[in-house]
Amino acid sequence: MSQKFITIRSRKIGPEFPPLVIAEIGINHEGSIKKAKQMVKDAHLAGAECVKFQAHVVEDEMVPIAKKIIPGHAKESIWDIMKKCAFSEAQDRELKKYVESLGMIYLSTPFSRAGADRLKRMDVKAFKIGSGECNNYPLVEHIASFGKPVILSTGMNDLASIKKSVRILEKYKVPYAILNCTSMYPVPYDKVRLGAIEELQKAFPKAVVGLSDHSIGNYTCFGAVALGARILEKHFTSSKKWPGPDVALSIDPAELKDLIFGSKAVFEALGGGKNILPEEQGIIEFAYACVVSIKEIKRGEKFSRENIWVKRPGTGEIKAVEFDRILGRKSSRDIEKDVQLKLKDVI
DSSP states (O other): OOOOOOEETTTTEETTTTOOEEEEEEETTTOHHHHHHHHHHHHTTTOSEEEEEEEEHHHHHOOOGGGGGOTTSSSHHHHHHHHHOOOHHHHHHHHHHHHHHOOOEEEEOOSHHHHHHHHHHHOOEEEEEEEEGGGHHHHHHHHTTOOEEEEEOTOOHHHHHHHHHHHHHTTTTTTTTEEEOOOOOOOOOOGTOHHHHHHHHHHHSSSSSEEOOOOOHHHHHHHHHHTTTOOEEEEBBSTTTTTTTTTGOBHHHHHHHHHHHHHHHHHHHHHOOOOOOOGGHHHHHHHHHHHSSSSSSSOOOOTTTTTTTESSTTTSBBBBBGGGHTTTBSSOOBBBBOOOOOGGGHH
């Protein structure tokens, strides 16, 4: 078994293991603990192993000029959005306790040193670093110094900038995963770039690779699994009718259930070779064709396309693949019409 895997709590994640689906609640709760818990519950009921939040300490992650910056997919400033959606440490602890009471993995993305320190105090089992922080090397190093596994998103970054973060992670000897990501909300399918998954695998052979997906639906995630992705992250909401910063590109409980089932199905379908399985024998018995008489054949008569052909079922002694070998040989006995030929019939 490959040793290229990371472990979060007791969950091993890597090429030899089914994909870990991360339901990113993020800030879709808009600061409501009640809504946050509802999404955790709904993710759990859908079969999710892991949910992720965001740890915002606004004054430590932004300066006031951010009050004038409005993201392309929003109508409020990034400052106002995060201020409204930020939980206190007590609230984050409450959510973590609730998530873990359901047997799930709690993850959260810090956007500042204070946010990272909060999560360290909370004893999270791994850290998720968002795409915007992929090249925030001081913060990457601060998080890496904690010695916990790191999942690194790479939207808005090229291989050169990712390599610098990877060097930091390897310096601190932390297990890590790298997620392909396109930072568009939502991202068109032709901008998802699943080819980057294989590129990341080649560039970072020690990394577990995955996809943080902002496209609509689950299609690209299924394709990513076939290409080697073993972490799939999707924004999640209990209802697409709810307001929320990322609801427009989020999957709902039914889609999350489909993603979990489907990604595991694709994973289980990988590998193998084009050989005949023992389990196919039952089908072979009726699906194969065998050499049969299509008219009465006299003893000593030559077999030809006029008196033999190939028909189902596949229970006869002479299969269709032997048809050409039988042509021109003689019959050892009188044979009735529509009878499977036996080896002893051919001389």
